[in-house]
Amino acid sequence: VTLIDTRNDYEVKLGTFSNARDPRTQSFTEFKDYVARLDPAQHPKVAMFCTGGIRCEKASAYMLQQGFKEVFHLKGGILKYLETVPEAESRFNGECFVFDERVSVVHGLAEGEAVLCRGCRNPMRPDEAVGSLCRECAEAAPAGASERERQMELARARGEAHLGDDAAAAAARN
Template identity: 40%
Template sequence: MAKYNTLLYYCYSAIADAEQFAADHLKFCKSLGLVGRIIVADEGLNGTVSGNSESCKTYMDTLHADERFAAIDFKVDEVDGPSFIKMHVRYKSEIVHSGLRDPKIINPQEKTGKHLEPKDFLAMKDRDDVVVLDVRSNYEHSLGKFKNAITLDIENFRDFPAKINELAQYKDKKILTYCTGGIKCEKASALLLHEGFTDVYQLHGGIIKYGKEAGGQDFEGKCYVFDNRLSVDVNSVNPVVISTCFNCGKHTDKMINCANPECNEHFTQCEECGWQMDGCCSDACKQHPRKREYDGTGYYVKVPQPVNTAKKAKIKLAE
């Protein structure tokens, strides 16, 4: 058994006093020596945690013993070391930010797309009456996506609802949605059904589970993940590299964050340009006085930024 594991999971299940649950859950995770990032909301949990195999097993067993979380499908990766540096558990309004907060309209616990196991997704995805839809953000699908999948020009998942009209031409097709671990598809497929799409499916367990159970066949490139690995291999059947270096255009599957913390852009950069640009996307970022030291990984512990009060006020008004 591997010394360390990284667990990816989510669960839509009502949590009473979720804010207090988040505080208690943080203490529990720290007691196990886990690191990671967990979002807690009234509607459920969304997490990636990492630690030694024994602690991860205890964590999974404990959550499964709670009837609210008994159905969690943990995606388990064996890793060389912990995939995070710190442990964060935060209470938020949603476990994945979509802006779709009215449970009378969108409630994954009541109505969502039909779940397809990886082998069934593989069998269906190339049929003439099927459209495969990537519901992830630009930086994610630019690194890797299913062959012939429809992608949307979105910076964040909260932009997805505004793109529904662009999909109207596919209303007579079977829509197969997919994302990293399945969580975004729960709300994306529910919204598609609400908007009049009648035959909607979602890849159960997302790209990560598909890689483990279907060999990742026809997933081109790498899968972006939200920890210090930044990307993982998925396809062991017919892998290809589709992403290109932001600076020189050469094919590369290395994803980094810009070393300038005020930019922090997600982008692909080849090894050579990484060292030439010192982990930055531009010369301006390379000369920035707050530029972080580049160690070849392109992953950095988040540096607190000054509060943008104008942006914060705008978001509050939108809510």
């Protein structure tokens, strides 16, 4: 069985199933290009998964149209798996990116440790962060970015926001 993670590269980076293939897509529209490089004769059985199951339903139908004979997908996606499969029995490694304020979840759908890069908005593990940026954004940051990081740290130390409505309210109070 060929196991395919149908999610985008930034999602796969946080976590995936053991032995899953990463198509290295930046958007789901690139999945067709990945499938075009696969030979249905060499991959007679395909299993795939995604975050919640919707992307897999579309990908499964597409692969069947392209001549793949047996195509399966994880019903309910990784989220249902993490909700129902005990961690001790799990084959999922890492965290699952989610499109809400939690950023990522782990088994039992508990909030994970991942944070979003303030530059590219991609998820990253805390140990990958350079301030509030991922390494790639920190290396490409223009002059003044380190000062912005310093100001953000000072605001955090004061228990205040650096940007947004909360920061505007704090400035008005000051």
